[in-house]
Amino acid sequence: LRFDEQVRVVLFKSAVKGVFCAGADLKERAKMDDAEVGEFVRRLRNLMDEIAALPVPTIAAIDGYALGGGLELALACDLRVAASSAKMGLIETTRGLLPGAGGTQRLPRCVGIGLAKELIFTGRQIDGEQAFSMGLVNHSVPQNSEGDAAYQRALTLAKEILPQAPFAVKMGKLAINRGMEV
Numbered sequence: 001l002r003f004d005e006q007v008r009v010v011l012f013k014s015a016v017k018g019v020f021c022a023g024a025d026l027k028e029r030a031k032m033d034d035a036e037v038g039e040f041v042r043r044l045r046n047l048m049d050e051i052a053a054l055p056v057p058t059i060a061a062i063d064g065y066a067l068g069g070g071l072e073l074a075l076a077c078d079l080r081v082a083a084s085s086a087k088m089g090l091i092e093t094t095r096g097l098l099p100g101a102g103g104t105q106r107l108p109r110c111v112g113i114g115l116a117k118e119l120i121f122t123g124r125q126i127d128g129e130q131a132f133s134m135g136l137v138n139h140s141v142p143q144n145s146e147g148d149a150a151y152q153r154a155l156t157l158a159k160e161i162l163p164q165a166p167f168a169v170k171m172g173k174l175a176i177n178r179g180m181e182v
Contacts, residue, residue, distance in 0.1 A: 001054055001056075002050075002053075002054055002055060005166075007056055008056055008161070008162055008166055008169075009056055009057050009058075009059065009158040009161050009162060010054060010056060010057070010058045010059070011058075011059050011060075011061055011151070011154050011155065011158055012051075012058065012059070012060045012061065012073065012074075012077060013060075013061040013063065013148075013150075013151045013154070014063065014064065016064075017063075017064070017147045018063070018064035018065065018147060019064040019065045019070075020060070020061070020062040020063060020064050020065060020066040020070055020073075020074065020086065021065075021066055021067075021069065021070030021071075021073050021074075022065050022067055022068075022070055023067045023068025023069035023070045023071075023072075023091075024040075024044070024068060024069050026095060041100040041101070044069060044072075044100065044101045045100060045101045045102060047101075048072055048073065048075075048076040048101045048102045049076075049102065051073070051076040051077065052076045052077075052102070052106075052177075055170045055173065055174070056166075056169070056170065056173070057078045057079065057158075057161055057169060057173060058076070058077040058078045058079070059077055059078065059079045059080070059081060059154045059157060059158060060073065060074035060077040060079070060080045060081070060154070061081055061148075061150040061151035061153075061154035061155075062074055062080060062081065062082040062083065062086045062088065062128070062137065062150050063082075063083050063086060063143070063147055063148055063149065063150040063151055064083070064086055064087070064147070065086070065087050065088075066082075066086060066087070066088045066089075067087070067088070067089055067091050067125070068089075068090060068091055068092055068099070069099075069100075069101055070088075071088050071089060071090055071103065071107075072090070072099055072101040072102055072103040072106070073101075074088070075102065075103055075106035075107060075110065076101075076102060076106065078173065079138050079154075079157065080131075080136065080137040080138055081137060081138060081139045081140075081141065081150045081151075081153045081154040081157065082128035082131055082132070082137040082139070082140050082141075082150050083128050083140070083141060083142070083143040083147075083149045083150045084127060084128040084129045084140045084141065084142050084143065085127060085128060085142075085143045086127060086128040086131070086143075086150065087125045087126070087127060088125065088126055088127075088128075088131055088136070089119065089123060089124055089125035089126060090103045090104075090107060090119060090120050090123070091123040091125065092120075092123070093120060093121060093122075093123045094123035099120065103120070104116075104120065107119065107120065107136075109180060110135060110136055111134045111135050111136050112135075115134055128140040128141075128150075138157075139153050139157070141153045
């Protein structure tokens with residue numbers, strides 16, 4: 001995707017109704033030794049960094065649960081659209097873990113330090129409307145009978161981006177991302 005000039009916007013959505021991404025398989029992770037866990041977390045963090053570094057806008061369509069690494073995936077995207085009924089949270093502390101794929105950096109940039117600390121410390125799950133009110137998602141939409149309302153709104157958003165000058169959009173993303181690091 002990084003080098004394909006035909007790609008102008010990337011949408012992330014699930015093929016599973018009611019779930020955007022439920023995060024890591026903790027039963028599988030429990031079977032790993034420390035070295036394997038370290039490698040798993042490193043690779044996951046690298047994947048999220050690669051998504052965040054894509055030169056084109058990325059949009060997460062959250063039509064269901066986005067928990068732990070699932071929310072970290074959404075946070076790695078530039079824009080997020082959620083169904084009002086979606087459930088989101090960095091719930092790792094409820095399992096004796098920490099968000100390991102960039103959530104502790106990306107969530108505070110999105111919602112502010114105090115609110116990010118509260119959400120991470122408590123492991124609280126929030127819905128799409130709450131996420132919108134705190135700035136975690138760009139749009140919250142009522143879920144439809146097909147279960148893809150967030151995807152439909154994300155598609156509309158992508159179609160608003162497509163007619164814009166590709167180079168200007170790419171440079172705008174780069175300037176914003178680099179400016180946030182200063």
